[in-house]
Amino acid sequence: MRIDLHTHSSASDGTDTPAELVRNAAAAGLDVVALTDHDTTRGHAEAIAALPEGLTLVTGAELSCRVDGVSMHLLAYLFDPAERALLAERELVRDDRVPRAKAMIAKLNALGVPVTWEQVARIAGDGSVGRPHIATALVELGLVPTVSDAFTQEWLADGGRAWVAKHETDLFEAIRLVKGAGGVCVFAHPAAVKRGRTVPESRIAEMAAAGLDGIEVDHMDHDPDTRARLRGLAGELGLLTTGSSDYHGSRKTVSLGEFTTHPDVYGEITRRATGAFPVPGAGGV
Numbered sequence: 108m109r110i111d112l113h114t115h116s117s118a119s120d121g122t123d124t125p126a127e128l129v130r131n132a133a134a135a136g137l138d139v140v141a142l143t144d145h146d147t148t149r150g151h152a153e154a155i156a157a158l159p160e161g162l163t164l165v166t167g168a169e170l171s172c173r174v175d176g177v178s179m180h181l182l183a184y185l186f187d188p189a190e191r192a193l194l195a196e197r198e199l200v201r202d203d204r205v206p207r208a209k210a211m212i213a214k215l216n217a218l219g220v221p222v223t224w225e226q227v228a229r230i231a232g233d234g235s236v237g238r239p240h241i242a243t244a245l246v247e248l249g250l251v252p253t254v255s256d257a258f259t260q261e262w263l264a265d266g267g268r269a270w271v272a273k274h275e276t277d278l279f280e281a282i283r284l285v286k287g288a289g290g291v292c293v294f295a296h297p298a299a300v301k302r303g304r305t306v307p308e309s310r311i312a313e314m315a316a317a318g319l320d321g322i323e324v325d326h327m328d329h330d331p332d333t334r335a336r337l338r339g340l341a342g343e344l345g346l347l348t349t350g351s352s353d354y355h356g357s358r359k360t361v362s363l364g365e366f367t368t369h370p371d372v373y374g375e376i377t378r379r380a381t382g383a384f385p386v387p388g389a390g391g392v
Contacts, residue, residue: 108138108139108370108373109136109137109138109139109364109367110137110138110139110140110367110368110369110370110373111132111137111139111140111141111351111352111354111363111364111366111367111368112139112140112141112143112165112167112182112184112293112323112349112350112351112368112373112376113141113143113169113182113295113323113326113349113351113352113353113354114128114132114140114141114142114143114351114352114353114354114363115142115143115144115145115169115353115354115355115356116128116142116144116150116154116234116356117150117232117233117234117356118144118147118149118150118153118233118234118235119144119145119146119147119150119169119234119235119237120144120145120231120234120235120237120238120239120240120355120358121144121234121354121355121356121358122355122356122357122358123356124150124153125142125150125151125153125154125157126153126154126156126157126391127356128140128142128150128154128354128356129142129154129157129158129159129162129164129388129391130157130159130391131363132162132363132364133159133161133162133388135362135363135364136364137162137363137364138161138162138163139162139163139164139165139373139385140162140163140164140165140363141164141165141166141167141182141184141351142154142164142165142166142167143167143168143169143182143183143184144168144169144234144235145168145169145171145235145237146168146169146170146171146197146200146201146204146235147168147197147201147235148166148168148188148197149235151164151166151188155386156391157391158386158387158388158389158391159388159390159391160388160389160390160391161388162388163385163386163387163388164385164386164388165184165185165376165377165385166184166185166188166383166386167182167183167184167185167186167290168182168183168186168197169181169182169183169295170182170183170197170200170276170281170285171200171273171274171275171276172275172276172277172278172281173275173276173277173278174277174278174279174306174310175306175307175310177304177305177306178265178275178304179278179294179295179297179305179306180294180295180296181278181281181282181285181292181293181294181295182292182293182294182295182323182349183281183285183288183290183291183292184290184291184292184293184376184380185289185290185291185376185377185380185382185383185384185385186285186288186289186290186291186380186382186383187288187289187290187382187383188288188383190287190288190289190382192284192287192288193284193285193287193288193290196276196280196281196284199274199276200273200274200275200276201235202274203273203274204235204236204237204273205236207271207272207273208224208227208236208237208240208241209224210271211238211241211263211269211270211271212224212227212241214268214269214270214271215241215245215269218268218269220245220248220250220269221248222241222244222245222248226244226247227240227241227244230243230244230247238257238258238263239254239355239358241257241263241269242254242255242257242258242262242263243358245257245262245263250262254358254359255359258301258302264302265302265304266304278306278314279313279314279317282314282317282318282319283317283318286318288382289380289381289382289383290380290382290383291320291321291376291379291380292318292319292320292321293319293320293321293322293323293347293349294306294311294314294319294321294322294323295323295326295353296323296326296328296329296353297311297322297323297337298328298329298333298336298337299326299328299329300328301328302328308340311340311344311346312344315344315345315346319346320346320347320376320379321341321346321347321348321349321372321376322337322340322341322346322347322348322349323348323349323350323351324337324338324341324348324349324350325348325349325350325351325366325367325368326350326351326353326366327352327353327361327365327366328353347372347375347376348369348372349368349372350366350367350368350369351366351367351368352364352365352366
């Protein structure tokens with residue numbers, strides 16, 4: 108089985124629609140794909156309706172969190188999307204996205220960059236607006252060659268010249284909320300140092316004690332030595348280890364299925380989840 112547990116669609120900051128994403132996942136030879144848009148489950152219904160036969164969908168979301176003043180992401184799988192407490196928190200995070208984007212645009216304008224809200228809104232379309240959409244605007248304006256090149260201290264990285272803080276859920280509260288909604292929690296790309304400050308690995312033991320299920324080890328932002336170190340840490344703490352592409356369509360160079368999760372780990376995730384179940388493909392529409 109080929110299992111990719113971290114992808115994004117145009118419901119947040121990917122370029123594939125949810126329907127296109129599941130079709131592309133099937134074409135890439137995946138057996139299981141998780142749709143984990145940022146702080147939203149809005150793309151799930153479209154993905155399910157288009158799900159090809161032979162492909163299973165794991166519903167989820169990538170939650171914006173903070174611990175010790177450091178931004179981080181928590182992958183939440185197979186939770187009940189209608190559970191009120193987690194839904195209310197996701198809405199708080201989403202509602203802050205537009206004011207934050209406009210504040211970042213104002214900072215860019217003050218730096219002499221002629222980006223506009225209208226341009227960023229056009230790029231975001233129906234998705235939840237975020238930094239990748241602003242980064243795409245900088246690419247369009249010729250300021251940076253790629254979206255990744257916009258995530259530096261010069262531009263949009265945490266603490267960068269045009270960065271603005273956003274509402275983020277306390278990490279330990281997020282774990283509690285996901286667990287309360289019957290979901291499974293995995294710390295996304297925990298050692299992605301190129302993105303900015305990372306959470307000290309010493310804190311991961313506390314996360315495990317609070318209910319964290321696993322850490323994303325095999326990821327494009329982790330070199331081989333980092334993966335080996337994280338795998339050892341997970342073994343010491345009894346955490347699951349996942350692998351995934353963090354696919355964003357044409358917004359990033361990584362391909363669907365470039366990194367994958369072992370079937371035994373996937374089986375354990377589905378065993379632990381009580382909020383929702385994986386959806387088998389029925390041929391799509």
